[in-house]
Amino acid sequence: MRPVVLFFLFFTPYILAKETINFNVEWGGSVVYEISKISVNLPDTKNFKIEYSIQEKFKLINQWSESKLIDPKSVEIRDVKYSTIDIKNFSGLDKIIFPNDFNVNLNSSISKNQILAFLEITPIIFSDGTYKKIENFSVSYDYLKKNKKLKTSIESSKLSSGNWYKFYINNTGIHKIDKEFLNDLGINTNNIDPKKIKIFSGKGGMLSLQNQDDFPTDPIENTIKIVGEEDGVFDSEDYILFYGIGPEGYNDENDTNLNLYENNISYFISIGTENGLRLNQLIEPEGNSDLNINYYTNYKFYEVDEYNLAKIGRRWFGDRFDFENIKNYQFELDDLITEYPVSLRLYAAATSEISTSMSINLNNSPITTLVFGSIGDPILASGAGYSNEINVNSSTLNVSLDYNNNGNPSSSAYLDYISLEGRSFLNFNGGQLLFQNKNLEKQPEIVTYEIGNALNVKHIWNVSDNSNIFELTSSESNMISFKSFYSESNKFIAFDESFYFEPFFENEPEISNQNLKEEIFFNDQNLIEPIDYLIIARSDMILQAERLAEINRVKNNLNVKVVDVEKIYNEFSSGNQDISAIRNFVRYVYNNENNENSLKYLCLFGDASFDYKDRIPNNTNIIPSWHSLNSFSLSSSYISDDFFGMMDFNEGSMTSSNKLDIAVGRILADSNQKAIDLIDKIESYYSQDSYGDWRNRIIVISDDVDEPWENIIQSTSNNIADLITQNKPFFNTKKILIDAFNQETSSGGERYPEVNNQIINGMKQGALVINYFGHGGEDGLARERIFDKIDAAEINNNNKFNCFVSVTCEFTKFDNPNRDTAGEFLYWNKYGGSIALITTTRQIFVSVGVNFNLTLENYLFSLNSDNYTSMAEALRLTKTDLSISNSDQRRLVFFIGDPAMKLAIPKPDINITKINDIMIQDFDSSLRGLDLVKISGEMTNSNGSINDLFQGELIATVFDKEINRSTLANDGTTDNSGNPIILNFNTLGEVLFRGKSTITDGLFELNFVIPKDVGMQVDYGKFSFYAKENNNLNDKNGYDLSVLIGGINENAEEDNLGPEIDLFMNDESFVSGGITNENPNLIVKLFDLNGINTSSGVGHDIIAVLDNDDTKSFRLNEYYQANLDDYQNGTVNFPLNNLVPGLHTLRLKAWDVYNNSSESEIEFIVFDEDQDLVIENLLNYPNPFINYTEFWFNHNSSTNLNVTIQVFTISGRLVKTINGITDSSGNTNFSRDFSWDGRDDFGDKVAKGVYIYKLTIRSESVDKNVSKIEKLVIL
Secondary structure, three states: OOOOOOEEEEEEEOOOOEEEEEEEOOEEEEEEEEEOOEEEEEEEEOOOEEEEEOOOEEEEEEEEEEOOOEOHHHOEEEEEEEEEOOHHHOHHHOOOOOOOOOEEEEEEEEEOOEEEEEEEEEOEEEEOOEEEEEEEEEEEEEEOOEEEEEEEOOOOOHHHOOEEEEEEEOOOEEEEEEHHHHHHHOOOHHHOOHHHEEEEEOOOOOOOOOOOOOOOOOOEEEOEEEEOHHHOOOOOOOEEEEEEOOOEEEEOOOOEEEOOOOOOEEEEEEEOOOOOOEOEEOOOOOOOOOEEEOEEEEEEEEEOOOEOOOOOOOOOEOOEEOOOOEEEEEEEOOOEOOOOOEEEEEEEEEEOOOOEEEEEEEOOEEEEEEEEOOOEOOEOOEEEEEEEEEOOOOOEEEEEEEEEOOOOOOOEEEEEEEEEEEEEEOEOOOOEEEEOOOOOOOOOOEEEEEEEOOOOOOEEEEOOOOOOOEEEEOOOOOOEEEEEEOOOOOOEEEEOOOOOEOOEOOOOOEEOOOOHHHHOOEOOOOOEOOOOEEEEEOHHHHHHHHHHHHHHHHHOOOOEEEEEHHHHHHHHOOOOOOHHHHHHHHHHHHOEOOOOOOOOEEEEEOOOOOOOOOOOOOOOOOOOOEEOOOOOEOOOOOEEOHHHHOOOOOOOOOOOOOOOOOEEEEEOOOOHHHHHHHHHHHHHHOOHHHOOHHHHEEEEEEOOOOOHHHHHHHHHHHHHHHHHHHHOOOOEEEEEEHHHOOOEEEOOEEEOHHHHHHHHHHHHHOOOEEEEEOOEEOOEEOOOOOEEHHHHHHOOOOOOOEEEEEOOOOOOOOOOOOOOOHHHHHHHOOOOOEEEEEEEOOOOOHHHHHHHHHHHHHHHOOOOOOOOOOHHHHHHHHHHOOOOOOOHHHHHEEEEOOOOOOOOOOEEEEEEEEEOOEEHHHOOOEEEEOOEEEEEEEEEOOOOOEOOOOOEEEEEEEEOOOEEEEOOOOOOOEOOOOOEOOOEEEEOOOEEEEEEEEEEOOEEEEEEEOOOOOOOOOEEOEEEEEEEEOOOOOEEEEEEOOOEEEEEOOOOOOOOOOOEEEEEEOEOOOOOOEEEOOOOEEEEEEEOOOOEOOOOOOOOOOEEEEOOOHHHEEEOHHHEEEEEOEEEEEEEEEEOOOOOOEEEEEEEEEEEOOOOEEEEEEEEEEOOOOOOOOEEEEEEEOOOEOOOEEEEEEEOOOOOOEEEEEEEOOOOOEEEEEEEEOOOOOOOOEEEEEEEOOEOOOOOEOOOEEEEEEEEEEEOOOOEEEEEEEEEEEO
């Protein structure tokens, strides 16, 4: 028998303590904050971190370690001292509304049981007409006497047994269910005892965003009334009455009257074995009443959710004011007591490039005028609200709104909501009257409610608690009075029998039994097993989510559970979409006493959208995310999955003090097919084909310097590359600082074509991580468009997928389904792009980006240890680091991908032992140009001994000395002294040799000749190694920095012959003039007695020129690799992209290490894939044959083709049919996939002679086919 449900709190006693800390705010100068095209300055401090949002807030943060939790209620501020500040000196303070008193928030911030004190202050006040800044203050606080730690025990779900049916309501009030409705649901009412009928729902309204201890973990049974159930039969006259809570009602957390997630609220009906909850008779309390209440709080509102102005955030708007600039709204507050004021609340927003306004009138009397600020990057709309009490003299209230666009016809305003709340007499006017009382002048213990005009009232229910409803029997008098204990949560409904709301259902109402909360903890052996990893997916993607789970079970030894998000909704929010239900489920697992906080990873398997309710076309709200209430700013209105990884009490408000406990990632799949493609990529990341020395490469890219402050961008990127090189020297870090390349002017603006080539070629060759820092957006990187959506979608680096880090603006703003971003294309690319993204969804301040980037690299590459975390865990650690956790903008950075995936970093277990048969420690000569070099080395175990079990293949790359370079100041940007901003930096030396060697019993040797173009200066070069074990998914790397390189061997043997060159397209069987697809692979076979030069001496590169156009030239040095154990032969594999259909020529020039050159040329025809299929060069080989021949042919398709080969006698009789599919995995247009043994379809040997064969190919993708006929001879 499985454990019974338990929810309990674990209390750890603490000793009461009092702490006092004195703070001196060390103001000093100013600091620049930059975002997009905006640069502002702010007052700076030395001992506080800044938290800033444009036009919204300027706060200071301080954090320190604590061993106990702080009691926020105990915080006291003393000894506050101010000095004046001229805010005009700080452009970033413009339009911020400062308080008139010192605001302090001190609480505990927890992550993985690490406790920090989190102090947030508003350091500037506006008092007595003067701006003042805080200079000194002291804060005193107590610790909590008890540390509350939520612990949950395993419990089974109510949904685990019985028959369950889902239906919906969209109103609040008394609903009626009759026999016909039950039958329509699929319930056989002839065989049920109505006393066993139960109705379940949530508590009503949206779940709290903040973590609470009493969150629901199952649908809650409602108290209901079944008229006619006494006879044990549900007759035609019988019916169910229940109080239902619909999607409307004000929610303070979200400042809305409408449910964010649902237009219809789901309920469950169940037929069980036990009697359901029924109404209890309302028993009036004994004792005297303290207050007679003959009135109630009457609340009316108008709200329509139709527009999300900036397509960000969770605030939606309705009526639009443009040419029709005046709108009127009439409210009827029945029986309003006009002696009391009415509370009017209103919120609206505008989009205008100039300041506009909206006047509010109530019953023709002016109330106020809302002023909307002008918009501009990053503020896309301006909001304003009104809330106040107003005296009225009528129960009919007309609110008139008049929008003044100040003469700008492109301006528009939008209404969020209007609400009116007043005090009305408690009179019954028919139908249903729901009443409660807020804000009584005093808090009585017992009250008497008095309902007037009550002659037709049949029922009065106390509906304060849906699972414990009481009914008062009506006295059928004009005045009904009853006593009750008072609480502000008291809620009653009086109704006659003239009207009931009607529920409805959709699709198949019956739902299957489920027991998520219990089954989640049990393994296949029915034993409890702690969970490491949760994957939450929609039902149509469950199979792909299970594939991901299995990958992690096998590769990472994790206990992974896949959960259908609908099952979470069913148990944790009674079938309604709610992001808090997902978070509460994760928290239930995390805090379970059997899980011991072992949960490390959460994967949200599906895309997300700013639209929870599918109001927009092509919506992608698969697994919803958290959106901020701020819905106007691209820098402070954000989407964040961090919400689902915060497990501590009272977290969830997403303030800066809330910290992550779980690494969260998201698979951006909006369809099952896309999910298949993405999991295919993840599978391939672990596959044999993905092993290669690209895992030793890192690429760091920086933006150029258009403004003086942007120098920090390129210097940060340079520092990141240097940190990686210094701490992890087995990585080969390539710097692409774009201001170090020549800028060119085009019709579209300034461009860096060579940078684009460098990025694309670097991706094609493969890199473990690519880090870009600088300006960017939804369409790509940098204003000069160094990498855009098209590049991201078309890049082909199959089996060399990178982790792409882009702490830049909006590169992966995935929550707008109607505008795909460059980051999404990079991630979705089926045969290229990235395996994971650490990326931004909104605009980020450069200063935040600097700190974030430097901190992230420390965790991502584990710079101070050899223990590597997953990529998502590195991001979590970054976000909780003290250098970053003060900033709300850390929420902008997402991990897209599998949160448990680690970078494929090989272990550094390769060493050089000898050079030219001299022990490495004794080798004191330099390697000179034209020297024949022999390198000996070994694979080692962790203890330093030779790993003699290792059999495999080594790739060695030899680099010349580091190169000193400088940026070019392309834009002429100068510093404060008028000097051009130039950055001096070092890069990896040129590649002198790249080749392969066999590893036998852990030992290897390789030979090569140093190119003549080696740098003459003698200094230390770099040897970089990568090894892959045969028949085993195991790889290693290594490096050596101790070998001197430089000079020339004057006594080298003479060589005057250039290399031999053979050119092919896609396949080595290609014949010049043949057909290729639009993205062919150039294959170059090179041979030279002394080897090929890749050292990039002046004019000595391997260069391919397309169509004799020097602007279409390709430098191929980095694509060359010597053959296994053979430095004289080697191969270039270079993918060409998007070639124009038609005839092309390609000329290639290569040099040997002695600087002798040769050239070769090839012709090929690129077939337009929109045209007909083509078969060329059809033959069978050998021909004639005896018992084996192959059919060879060229075609022009880049996809698999269905092939049919029919063999006929000369007289036309069919003797053999061969069917199959071409293999396009090698990107080849040549096929030799089909053979024949000379036997007919019955297996008999056919007679000798001449035969005719017909080859037919068909493309399913373009729905075309073509045939060709040839002869063959059997001997």
